[in-house]
Amino acid sequence: MESKYKILLLITLILGGWGHGEAQILKKLKKRAAEAAEETILRKVEEKTAEETEKTMDTILEAPGKKIRKKKGKNGNDDPYGEGDGEYEDEEGFEEESDLASLEIYSKFDFVPGDQPLFFDDFESDYIGDFPSKWNTNGGGEVVSTAEGSEKWYEMKSGYTIYHIPDVPQLPEEYTIEFDLLAIGIDQQTASTTVMKVILSDDPGFQLGNYAYAQMSFCQYAAVGLWVRNSTKDINNEVSADIREAVLNQPHISIAVNKQRFRMWVDEMKVVDIPRLVPAANRPDRLKFELINFKDGKERLFIRNLKVAEGGQDLRRQLIEQGSVSTNGILFDSGSANLQPQSLGIIRQISQVLQQDISLNLLIVGHTDADGDEAANKDLSLRRAQAVKGALVSVYGIDPGRLEAEGKGESEPVAENSTSDGKAKNRRVQFVKL
Template sequence: MEYKSIYSKPLLTCFLFLFILPLSHAQTKKIKRPKSSVGISSVDNFVRESFDIYDKVYKYDGYAAAGTPLDDEDIDVLEEALEDLSILSDSAPDILSDLDGQNVLKQGKATLQINRAKKALKYSIKTAKELLLGERKRKEEKDNKTDTSEDSDNNSSSTEDSGNTKDTNNSEEEANSNISDNLEILSKYDFVPGDKLLFFDDFSQDFIGDFPSKWNTNGSGEVVKTNKAEGNWFQLKSGYGIKYLPLIDDKLPEEYTIEFDILTKGVGSPTSSTARLYIVLDDNNGFSDGRTNALVTIPFGQYGAFGIQVRNTDPSDKKINATLTADIRKAVINKPHISIAVNKKRFRLWVNEKKYVDIPQLIYDPASIGYLKFNLYGFKDGEEFIFIQNLKIAEGGVDLRRKLLSEGKISTNGILFDSGSSNIQTQSYGIIRQISQVLMQDESIKLKIVGHTDSDGGDNTNMALSKARAEAVKQALVKVYKIDKSRLISDGKGESEPVGDNSTTEGKAQNRRVEFIKQ
């Protein structure tokens, strides 16, 4: 007993320290179930139940690695397992109190088994969520380490943004992905942004923590930075009747485009099926709903495919109130780009490169409907977050082909590149597609492609960047649309020929452009 009184508390403190160390989420080899029990019922039950669920999840993980799709019964098992995992994980700290009064050897064995069970729980929770979302890919093991020993714990420093390593570690891969990946999808992407900029906000001119200066609301929101993505982002707040209005000078024309990026945090399996971003086109620029409007809602719930809702207030028997089948669960949590084209009564919406909505008369009264509003609803306060960036509204977006043929020259700021890079963003391929169609229609046409930048950065840097961007567009025409490269030449003018005020966000956006000139 004297031995216990001298050493049990320091050793227990050590075991507790081991227990709370961060544990690795990634598993490449199966964690071994302990062969013997501890003799403490709460510990033995916790370990047994943890590994019972772990074995199920690991089996389905093997299916994913083999490319075997899950059926409805498998999904039900995983959903039930995820609920049980949450309960078990919450109960883990309470089990420690049951170690008091036990001899030091039993305390040590119990702590090691709890550590191993906790590791299995972490793996199971993460993997079950990924399997249910269709995102699971078994990582290849890079060394010969395993997680099977009873007295070892492979610690890793993980953060909530650790899954976003693509932004920082795969620059070489990204440099080539704009042309060589998903060529068939890119070649069919038909969104064309407007060519007359009406509004642009990337929140770069706003102070962190402030409400953005070019917006209005009857609620709250703030500009933030996040380590998941570059730049400033506008955090919207969820709530009933809360509206966010970009301060556009005039009513929108009858033909225009809207584009913006979305970033999420905390959105997962518990997210409600009612969690949606409402994009409203209304007859007024206030916080009340107009009598004449049309809207679309983007779903964020992750435990089911909830569809895109479309509605309008048409008083006739042509009123629209429908939900379009669309499984965009994976897209909405991976920084999607949203594109909308309004051409009088016609309304189209793309999520990344895929068109989900194309309704010929959703905007049933174009003369009245001309104001943009955002509303966020169904998100848990302080747990689930939605941010937007790069809101761009532009007049036009109809057909650049006729203008190029008739005038021999077009200029567009709708071809977007990664910041400081010549990597073409995929949402730009609608314009490049139209240029390719002109070249395919008349094989005698030759084009000069000229890149322009804003004034950020040095003159020499901007000159080189503008030339690289023009060359990237040329290569996209050659590799994606199979245009003979001898018909294309590229050049760059840097910041030397501005068309907008480089001291403003809108002016800079206008200056970042690409020209196509018939030769």
């Protein structure tokens, strides 16, 4: 195609001095040259997209109990909430276990998750092929697993389908929402109307009622951005953002609601920040999802690790005033001390306290749930505390002499270890003034 373009361009130059009749031929040749160049670009894009889609589709099995093979995230993520064995000696090995480059990308990430868990679902208690027990829908969907069976995802179905989470209590004024997405079959033919809505609603069923929502498009041929709208109709607008690459790479979605303010991040990028999106009157206090226009059998969307927590407040003030702060918003890869980069919103706030008060020293304490061996959990909790120390030192420049790390393992639970909600509460990191 490239040689064809050069030949057409050469003919164009040779015919440059022709008259009116010949000028028409010249115009057609120029047009064809431009079309040839455009075809080359489109072909390259489509080949690359097809290649990536084929790789992902190869991970889906056609058997009735279909599974998804484990897809690593940007820094090798498996299960961000799991426990297990790992290899980590001390904070000197921080860069070997944590992906420092990924962490530095997130170094200005300012999302802080709530500190009082309200709901968590990793589909641990659900059977493959079933609809998840904590959800409700007017459509369909099923739980699927990785090829290794260690990871479960919920496949959401399209067709203007509403997904309601009745087990999420009425949401408070200040809370956060987090989840992971996996999109398969997305390519240059994916329509701009192929979207997922995250909806806040006051209706307990499948209607919108009084609402506010943010709508993500999975379109690849243009940067469609996100659409935000509320039921009062004073906000109904497209917010510019290019999330095309992010939606192809298993993005982590973070949302913070502070009364009327609505903020949303796709990975480390803040894509929505609307001061008064959530209606004040008849405040929406239910969480719903809606899928629209995903092509059946081709474009598929999966969700996992849905976490809702009250709070999301500034942890800096609490640490300064109370002398300690505990959070379960610092996440690690399964069975390791590898920090997930979306945890840096919290670590960044802690670093700011240390930078403000140079006389302050901190003890960092890691805690796990009760899954696995007790001794292994204590070792894991220590390594995770050391990883947080390593991030404060390597990413934010804090003097390591001002920080100590300790691991408590499963010895100090704050909730029952018999449920996924309780386990999520027990996996936490504390910061204590020395």
